[in-house]
Amino acid sequence: MEQCHQRRLYRADQVVSRTKNVNMNLGIKLLVAEDDTNLGTILKAYLTQKGFTVFLASDGQQALDIYKDSSMDACILDVMMPVKDGFTVAKELRRIDKNIPILFLTAKSLEADKLKGFEVGADDYITKPFSMEELLARINATIRRSFDENKPENNQFNIGKFKFDYNYQTLTFENEEPQRLTSKESELLRLFCINFNQLIDRSSTLQKIWKDDSYFAARSMDVYITKLRKYLKADPSVQIVNVHGVGFKLTQKVD
Secondary structure (H helix, E strand, O other), X not given: OOXXXXXXXXXXXXXXXXXXXXXXXXXXXEEEEOOXXXXXXXXXXXXXXXXXXXXXXXXXXHHHHHHHHOOOOEXXXXXXXXXXXXXXXXXXXXXXOOOOOEEEEEOOOOHHHHHHHHHOXXXXXXXXXXXXXXXXXXXXXXXXXXXXXXXXXXXXXXXXXXXXXXXXXXXXXXXXXXXXXXXXXXXXXXXXXXXXXXXXXXXXXXXXXXXXXXXXXXXXXXXXXXXXXXXXXXXXXXXXXXXXXXXXXXEEOOO
């Protein structure tokens, strides 16, 4: 069981009395998995008063059971839980829904633990001790970011002289016939488009799309990037730039 911040000594009614603007998150369903009963009660009371509908689990298996029974909008997982830990739960959640926002709560502050969290699919990571206000801000930011990335209108992109439609998996150059893309090609190009002109870490890309950062997955990704470059070469201003040892970014030269 995680060591916890002194805020867990607050009574639930004390936390509730501090909350305002309770209607801003109405309708959003949160799964909170925390094995510390006192902290779990406080989190549920605080987030409920902020307008969320909160489902509380005390171990990893219970969290998965609740998730499978009810459609959730986001998950908050403690790392060190009985039965199944947070990392294991996150992996299983990602198999069910690759887009569900996941935020880890943990007393661990080691860089290796944080990296493992992101590798298994975390969208954010907050280390105990934390303030309730920071937690709320991170939850809202994570949900907002996930919603923005998955809106239908964010599945159509202009890339130089190309039009990319993620839903139909097509890449069209000016008025030519559309190039059909594979699912992996579409996932990879969409990731580049969402992060246009920003460096995308190689390892996180492998985890996000291949769910694996092994040598063979890395070679597979290189093959797909070569294919995307071939498709995009009709417009010389559009490039997928390799930053050696770090990652890639999709850019466009401006005259």
